[in-house]
Amino acid sequence: MEPKLADYKTDVHNDWCPGCGDFGIVNAIQMALTEMKIPRHMSAIFSGIGCSGKTSHFVNVFGVHTLHGRVLTFAQGAKLANPDMTVIAAGGDGDGLGIGAGHFVAAGRRNVDMAYIIFNNAVYGLTKGQASPTLRLGEKTKSLPNPNVNEAVNPIGLAIASGFTFVGRGYAYDVRQLKDLIIAAIKHKGLAFLDVLQPCPTYNDINTRDWFAGLDNVDEITQKPKPRIYKLEETGYDPIVHYDSESEVNEKLTQALIKSSEWDTKIPTGIFYQNELVAPYEERIADRVPNYLENPPAIQPISSDGKSITDISKILDSLEV
Amino acid sequence: MTWVIGGPQGSGVESAANIFARACAMTGLQIFGKREFYSNIKGEHSYFAVRVSDKNIRSNVKGITVLVAFDAETLFRHVDDVYDDGAIICDSDLAQIKVDEVPTLDTLFKSRLIEHLSSKNKELSVRGLLEICKERDITIHLVSFKNILAALAEDLQNPSVKNMFRMLNVLAVSISLGFLGLSSRPLLESVEAIFHTKPKIAELNKQAANYGYNFATAKFPKFKYSISDIQKKSKTFIVQGYQAAGLGKMACGCRFQSYYPITPASDESVFLESNEVFDVKNNRPGSTLVVQTEDEISAIGMVIGSALTGTRSATSTSGPGFSLMAEALGWAGINEVPIVVTLYQRSGPSTGLPTRHGQDDLMFAIHAGHGDFPKIVYASGDVEETFYDTAKCFNFAEYFQIPVIHMLDKFLASTITTCKRFDPNLIIIDRGKLFEKIEKDGYKRFSLTEDGISPRSKLGLENGIFWNTGDESDEFGHISEDPINRVQMMNKRASKLDLALKTITKEDQAISFGTAEFCVLSWGSTKGPILDAIDMLKKEGLNVGFIQLKLLHPFPTDRIKSLLKETRIIIDVEANQTAQLGSLLNEHLDKKVDYYILKYTGRPMTSTEIYESLKKILQTKAEKIQVLTYGA
Numbered sequence: 001m002e003p004k005l006a007d008y009k010t011d012v013h014n015d016w017c018p019g020c021g022d023f024g025i026v027n028a029i030q031m032a033l034t035e036m037k038i039p040r041h042m043s044a045i046f047s048g049i050g051c052s053g054k055t056s057h058f059v060n061v062f063g064v065h066t067l068h069g070r071v072l073t074f075a076q077g078a079k080l081a082n083p084d085m086t087v088i089a090a091g092g093d094g095d096g097l098g099i100g101a102g103h104f105v106a107a108g109r110r111n112v113d114m115a116y117i118i119f120n121n122a123v124y125g126l127t128k129g130q131a132s133p134t135l136r137l138g139e140k141t142k143s144l145p146n147p148n149v150n151e152a153v154n155p156i157g158l159a160i161a162s163g164f165t166f167v168g169r170g171y172a173y174d175v176r177q178l179k180d181l182i183i184a185a186i187k188h189k190g191l192a193f194l195d196v197l198q199p200c201p202t203y204n205d206i207n208t209r210d211w212f213a214g215l216d217n218v219d220e221i222t223q224k225p226k227p228r229i230y231k232l233e234e235t236g237y238d239p240i241v242h243y244d245s246e247s248e249v250n251e252k253l254t255q256a257l258i259k260s261s262e263w264d265t266k267i268p269t270g271i272f273y274q275n276e277l278v279a280p281y282e283e284r285i286a287d288r289v290p291n292y293l294e295n296p297p298a299i300q301p302i303s304s305d306g307k308s309i310t311d312i313s314k315i316l317d318s319l320e321v
Numbered sequence: 322m323t324w325v326i327g328g329p330q331g332s333g334v335e336s337a338a339n340i341f342a343r344a345c346a347m348t349g350l351q352i353f354g355k356r357e358f359y360s361n362i363k364g365e366h367s368y369f370a371v372r373v374s375d376k377n378i379r380s381n382v383k384g385i386t387v388l389v390a391f392d393a394e395t396l397f398r399h400v401d402d403v404y405d406d407g408a409i410i411c412d413s414d415l416a417q418i419k420v421d422e423v424p425t426l427d428t429l430f431k432s433r434l435i436e437h438l439s440s441k442n443k444e445l446s447v448r449g450l451l452e453i454c455k456e457r458d459i460t461i462h463l464v465s466f467k468n469i470l471a472a473l474a475e476d477l478q479n480p481s482v483k484n485m486f487r488m489l490n491v492l493a494v495s496i497s498l499g500f501l502g503l504s505s506r507p508l509l510e511s512v513e514a515i516f517h518t519k520p521k522i523a524e525l526n527k528q529a530a531n532y533g534y535n536f537a538t539a540k541f542p543k544f545k546y547s548i549s550d551i552q553k554k555s556k557t558f559i560v561q562g563y564q565a566a567g568l569g570k571m572a573c574g575c576r577f578q579s580y581y582p583i584t585p586a587s588d589e590s591v592f593l594e595s596n597e598v599f600d601v602k603n604n605r606p607g608s609t610l611v612v613q614t615e616d617e618i619s620a621i622g623m624v625i626g627s628a629l630t631g632t633r634s635a636t637s638t639s640g641p642g643f644s645l646m647a648e649a650l651g652w653a654g655i656n657e658v659p660i661v662v663t664l665y666q667r668s669g670p671s672t673g674l675p676t677r678h679g680q681d682d683l684m685f686a687i688h689a690g691h692g693d694f695p696k697i698v699y700a701s702g703d704v705e706e707t708f709y710d711t712a713k714c715f716n717f718a719e720y721f722q723i724p725v726i727h728m729l730d731k732f733l734a735s736t737i738t739t740c741k742r743f744d745p746n747l748i749i750i751d752r753g754k755l756f757e758k759i760e761k762d763g764y765k766r767f768s769l770t771e772d773g774i775s776p777r778s779k780l781g782l783e784n785g786i787f788w789n790t791g792d793e794s795d796e797f798g799h800i801s802e803d804p805i806n807r808v809q810m811m812n813k814r815a816s817k818l819d820l821a822l823k824t825i826t827k828e829d830q831a832i833s834f835g836t837a838e839f840c841v842l843s844w845g846s847t848k849g850p851i852l853d854a855i856d857m858l859k860k861e862g863l864n865v866g867f868i869q870l871k872l873l874h875p876f877p878t879d880r881i882k883s884l885l886k887e888t889r890i891i892i893d894v895e896a897n898q899t900a901q902l903g904s905l906l907n908e909h910l911d912k913k914v915d916y917y918i919l920k921y922t923g924r925p926m927t928s929t930e931i932y933e934s935l936k937k938i939l940q941t942k943a944e945k946i947q948v949l950t951y952g953a
Contacts, residue, residue, distance in 0.1 A: 012799050041783045046626070049791070057788055057799050062780050064629065065790035065800075066622070067652055073614070073622025074629075080610055081577050081627035081634070082781050103622075106615035289598055289608040298630035298781065300607050302574025303750035308712075310572050310607060311600040312745055319564070320556040320742065321347040321511070 005034045012057045019209075021172030021198030022051055025119055026058050028170070028178035029088065033061065036183060038086050046075035048091030048100065050126050052119035052198075055090045069100030072107045072116060079114050082298035083282050086186060087114040094124045094132040097153050101133070107191060108162025113280040115185035115192045118155060119172075121200035122207055129203030136263075142205045156260035156272055159193040160253055165278050166192035167256060168239075168271040171229050172199065173209060177269065184271065190280045197229075197267070217265065232259065232270035241275035249275065322546050323382060324497060327368035327399060328391025329425070330361050333490030336515060337389075338369030339737075340494045342559065343511035345373045346739050348503060349553030353378045353849070354737040355925060357953070360584070360675045365425050366394045368953070371737075375551055379703065379738075379849030383929035383951050386546050387501065389493050393418040393447050394425055397434055398953045400450055405457045406545055410496060413463035420445040462500070462541055466492060473532045477525075488529045495530040499537025502547035508534060558742040562704045562733035563588040565743070566663055569711025570635060571599065571609060572745040575661070577627040577634040579612040579620040584676050585734040586637040586665040617642035621649040624660050628653075629789070631755060631779030633715050635661040639731075640669045640682050647689045650724055654694030656789040656798075657767070657775070657814065659718035659725075659753075663711070666730040666845075668923045677923025678731040680845050680896040684904070686726045687874040693811065695818045697721065698874035700728035702832075702848030705740040707733060710871070712748040713829060720753035720824070721817045722774060728873070730896075732846040732925035753777070759784040765796040769809060773816035818875040830877035832869045833884050839939060840866035840888040842881075842914075844873060844902050846925065847894050853928035854935060865892075865935055870902065878909045885912060892938060894918040896926060900946075917946040924952030 008030040016022045033043060043061040047053045049068035056063030062085075066074045075089040096104055096118045107116070122135040129143035133153045140147040159167045166188040170178035178196065185192035199209050210216070214225040232239070237259070241252045256273035279287075286292045303309060324341060328334045335356060342352045353372045359365035370381055385403045390396045390411035397420065403409060420426065420434060435445055443449030451461055466489055474482035482488075491512060498508050512530045516523035567589045570578065580590040594611040601607040610627075614620040620636045627634040638646065643664050653660050664686060668679035686698045697717050701710040707729060718725040754776040766787035768775045775796075778785030788798030793810060795801040822830075834852065841851055848869050855865050868884050870877070885891070893903035893914045898921045903914045918934045920926050930949045937943035 010799075039783075041786055042781060044780050054800070057790070060786065062629075062786055063788040063798075064626075065788070065792070067648055067791055070618060070622045070649065073619040074626040077577070077579065077612075077623030077626025077628075077634070078630050078780055079626075080612065080623070081632040082630040085630070085781055102615055103619055106619065285610065289610075291605060292608060292610070295605055295607070297576035297608075297610050297627065297632040297634075298779070300574075300576050300632075301601070301604055302576070302607075302633065303752075304602070306749050306751060308572045308574065308745045308748045308750060309602040309604065310574065310745070311602055312568055312571050312743075314600075315568060315571075315596060316558070316742055319560050320558050321343050321507075321514070 003034050003037050005030055007040065008033050008060050010058055010060045014058055016051060016054070017202045019201040020051070021121065021200070022055070022119055024172035024175045024178065025117065025196055025198060026055050028175050028182055029055070030059055031175070031179040032182040032186065033059070035179070036186065042084065043086040043088070044078060046071050046078070046087065046089045048095035050092040050095055050124065052090055052092040052095070069095055069098070070103065071095065072100065072103045075114060076107060076110065076112045079112050080281070081296065083113070083293060083296050088186070089114065089116040091118060092132070093118055093120040093122065093134045093155070097133040097155055097158070104158065105162040108159060108164045110281045111163060111165055111190045111278055113190055113282055115182065115188070115194065117182070117194045117196055119198045120155065120195050121198045121204050123200050123203045125200050125203055139206055142203055154260055155195040157257055160256050160260070160273055164193040165190035165275045166271070167273040168193070169195045169197065169269045171197050171212065171269050174229070174269070177231065181271070188274065189276050190278060212267070226265070228265060228267045229269055230266060232268045232272065237270070239271040239274050241277055244277045322374065322386045322548055323370055323372045323384060324387045324389070325368055325370045325385045325399060326389040326391070326493060327366065327395030329364050329394070330358055330367045331363035332391050333487065334367050334369050334391070337490035337494045338371055340491065340508070340511045340515055341497065342371050342737055343514060344494070344498060344503065344507040345371070345548070346557040346559045347507035347510060349551035349557060350375060350548065351378050351739045352559065352737070353380060355381055355732065356735045357924065358676050366398060368395065368399065373548055378853065380853040380928040381925070383927050387497060389497055390415065391489060391493065394423050396447050396450055397423065397426060398430070400454055402953070403454065403459055405459060408460035408462065408500070408544060409454060410462045410464060410493070410500065413465045414467070416448045416451065416463065418447045460544065464496060469533065469536060473529060476532065477528055482525070488526060491526045491529050492533040495533030496537040499534040500541050500544055502543065502549060504550050505531065505534045507550070557739050559737065559739050560704060561737045562707055562729065562735065564592055565704045565707040566637070566711050566729060567592040567596070568743060569708040571596065572748050573633065573712035573715050573750055575609065575633045575635050575715060576607070577610050577624065577632045579614050579623040579636050580638065581614050581617045581620050581642055583639045583642045585667055585731040586639045586642070586663065588734060589637045589663065617645040618649065621646040621660070621662070625649060625653050625658050628658050628660050629780050633719070635663060637663040637665065639665045639667050640685070641672065643682065643685070643689065650696065651690035651692055651694055652791045653724040654690065654696055654814070655791060655793070657722040659722055661714050661718050661725050661727055663727045663729060665734050666728065668921065674923035676731070678896060678925045679921060679923060680730055680901070683728070683844070683873060683897070683901040686728060689726070693815065695723055695814055696874065697723055697725045697821060697872070698728060699725060700845045700871055700873055701733065702845060702869050702871070704733065704736055704738050705743070708743045709747065712750070716749065716751045717821070717825070719755060720751055721821055722753065722777060723817055728845060730846050755779070756782060756785060766798045767794060767796045767810065769796065769813055772820060773813045774820070822875050822877060822879070825872055827880050830872040830880045831884065832871065834867040834869065836868065836884055836887050837864045837866035838888065839890045839892065840868060840885065841892045841894050841935070842868050842870065842902065842906060843894040844870045847896060850926045850928040850931050851894055854931035857928065857932045858935060863936070863939055865939070873902070873905070876905055876909045881910060885910065888912070890915045890938070892916045892918065892935065894931060896920050916943055918949065919946060920949035922950055922952060927951055
């Protein structure tokens with residue numbers, strides 16, 4: 001039977017604020033899973049803590065709502081124990097780039113074959129709007145007593161520097177593009193990162209839907225707003241590392257980094273960087289443990305009639321004198 | 322007979338001790354060894370004490386029969402412990418070294434040493450110290466290792482041997498064994514075994530061993546405490562604590578281990594990775610995936626993720642790492658995820674004494690994590706037990722769907738001992754209510770059941786989709802703040818502790834080694850020293866009972882009460898300052914602890930110390946709290 005979009009939705013009441021960008025992201029995830037026809041039981045969504053953390057309850061696949069900042073650790077453990085699963089990690093910008101920043105960098109180095117989506121709205125919504133690691137220096141969103149005193153982290157740049165082999169950005173109100181990006185991220189062999197710009201209608205009164213649409217920035221001649229969001233693929237940008245040479249890799253990394261620093265008037269979306277020539281962690285393990293992918297931890301038999309079937313006799317022999 | 326070898330970290334103390342222990346074990350003798358070292362890579366003082374006996378031994382004792390010193394510091398730190406009829410073997414060049422010339426002597430120790438030498442009007446040097454030893458009738462053999470290497474070089478017609486100071490460890494062991502009168506065959510076989518991957522080096526070391534052995538037998542008169550080969554019937558099994566835990570994990574089907582490097586826990590993970598691929602009966606080869614993570618938070622997160630796929634999963638850590646795991650432990654508790662945390666205790670707080678022993682984390686393990694959630698805290702008492710208990714911990718974790726903290730410690734981890742060969746056939750694997758197949762939709766991961774245990778699905782299982790959350794949840798695993806549901810779920814989880822007390826066998830809760838009017842209650846690695854101490858008392862006609870607690874949380878009140886019926890005086894023995902088990906006993910039992918024997922120097926207890934302390938208690942000459950301090 002063809003899977004339907006409805007199959008991937010739960011009937012859990014969604015308590016996000018009206019107009020929240022999160023709705024677009026969860027829709028795009030459900031659409032991507034439907035389009036890819038991934039069996040529900042072969043997919044798991046891990047989420048962090050915060051508004052975005054509730055995502056896993058709204059999708060009708062295995063859903064693991066973890067701890068603040070730790071989503072990548074749970075997700076990697078599951079994926080490595082059962083590499084047949086399609087694993088998506090989802091979390092907020094504070095979750096992944098504040099409290100979880102160490103795991104973000106370490107995950108990049110591992111390059112486990114899964115997708116990580118950050119719902120980036122520059123505020124800690126569920127605790128009433130404090131500044132998150134992606135809020136710009138000097139900006140004062142609604143509930144801040146003073147302008148933000150920290151510089152913002154560059155999520156795309158950090159992902160690139162950490163070794164993520166797929167780095168992209170979506171916009172929560174462009175669900176069609178976002179769905180395509182999520183599909184590309186899942187299909188990517190290795191760790192894919194998607195930075196999704198997600199306006200928080202309640203606490204972020206600066207980076208609003210209107211601001212992204214450029215309503216504050218009208219063209220003097222046409223009198224039309226100049227949208228900040230644009231798509232990299234429409235500019236002839238090629239994010240893919242085609243062959244394994246230092247100069248090719250450096251060129252693609254550099255252009256991605258340059259693009260990642262655009263913000264005030266032009267904000268690129270799409271795939272910034274993709275390199276499938278780097279072996280995913282699972283392949284690195286398979287180089288050591290030849291049958292790892294066919295016989296991963298989750299499917300290995302360990303007992304027969306309640307008795308151990310692991311043969312440790314050789315090691316025990318070596319301990320005898 | 323206790324043989325101690327000491328020298329700067331990195332000088333081959335450990336491999337020397339391994340060769341010595343193997344050689345003795347090969348002849349059928351029992352050995353019990355422990356390693357002590359500073360938090361340092363090269364240069365600081367480290368030593369290995371190996372006790373050898375033709376009888377069953379489970380501990381170290383006070384005192385040294387033969388001290389072998391690679392450096393002056395070893396002499397400075399240990400000669401006081403050498404028995405009056407014991408012996409010292411060291412390099413003749415060391416005699417002239419003055420106290421001030423040893424930079425690794427810390428000021429605290431140095432001032433005590435200077436006071437000691439001055440009080441006896443001795444020169445502040447090794448020579449001065451050795452004069453005291455002579456006055457005590459200690460046998461002293463000064464050996465010029467330089468000359469031995471030169472002679473060996475000539476013998477082998479290989480001039481480069483002259484400078485092979487790396488072979489000093491093999492020379493020291495072979496001279497020791499020659500001196501002690503053991504036959505040379507086991508020595509040569511153990512050298513061969515230790516260097517078996519490098520045939521050329523093995524050959525050279527064997528030649529050195531032969532030379533050293535013959536040198537000692539020719540030059541040294543027979544020693545009072547000589548040891549001789551035993552007629553052995555079968556092979557002797559010799560193993561270290563961390564290997565026991567690792568082998569237990571392999572045998573019981575743990576297929577995922579994540580860890581962050583920390584002393585004294587990492588050895589186990591490295592052991593697992595070194596043996597990551599293995600044969601499986603009637604099946605294709607199996608493997609353990611060992612992942613080194615960025616920190617302990619990630620280590621426990623990965624363990625939980627892996628456990629959710631139905632994989633038996635564990636992490637190993639020590640106190641500082643376990644502190645970081647506390648939040649995720651609660652997540653595993655509320656989501657009823659079976660995980661095992663092997664907690665190798667060391668002396669805290671904070672970094673504490675990072676390479677030293679302690680049993681400081683009992684209360685922390687029991688209370689780790691915020692909020693009320695059930696967990697099991699289980700402690701092993703010796704190396705052999707560790708193997709079987711490791712497997713039991715996974716059964717507890719899966720049967721009760723609960724996090725299990727398996728308490729070990731630095732003493733257990735680094736103990737090397739002879740014991741009965743582990744028998745994997747004795748291991749039972751009970752995975753509890755784990756589904757392999759679910760027929761129809763509508764699965765509820767946290768269904769309310771009579772016994773509080775919900776049938777468990779796993780990631781990847783058709784019709785078994787579930788949700789987990791660190792929030793309180795309904796039967797499906799979706800967030801629920803409903804007050805009635807909250808109480809039902811809290812009670813369901815808490816009921817597993819009662820179930821555990823009903824289900825875990827009495828023998829697995831606590832072991833009685835005989836009860837008496839005076840009875841020792843203890844937990845963990847104090848077991849061996851206590852048993853040896855009780856044997857020493859028995860020889861004098863004194864009877865002391867001993868109950869070893871293994872299940873520490875939930876507390877096995879009924880079991881302990883039933884064992885204490887004949888006991889009038891309760892003696893708590895443990896390696897921490899605040900008598901953490903003692904406070905549990907006082908909380909749960911009708912009787913209060915009468916005496917405490919505690920040690921928190923960072924060094925494990927010796928049986929001699931416990932013997933002395935128990936004797937004082939039996940003679941009613943003891944203070945309520947006796948604090949032990951022996952050991953360099």
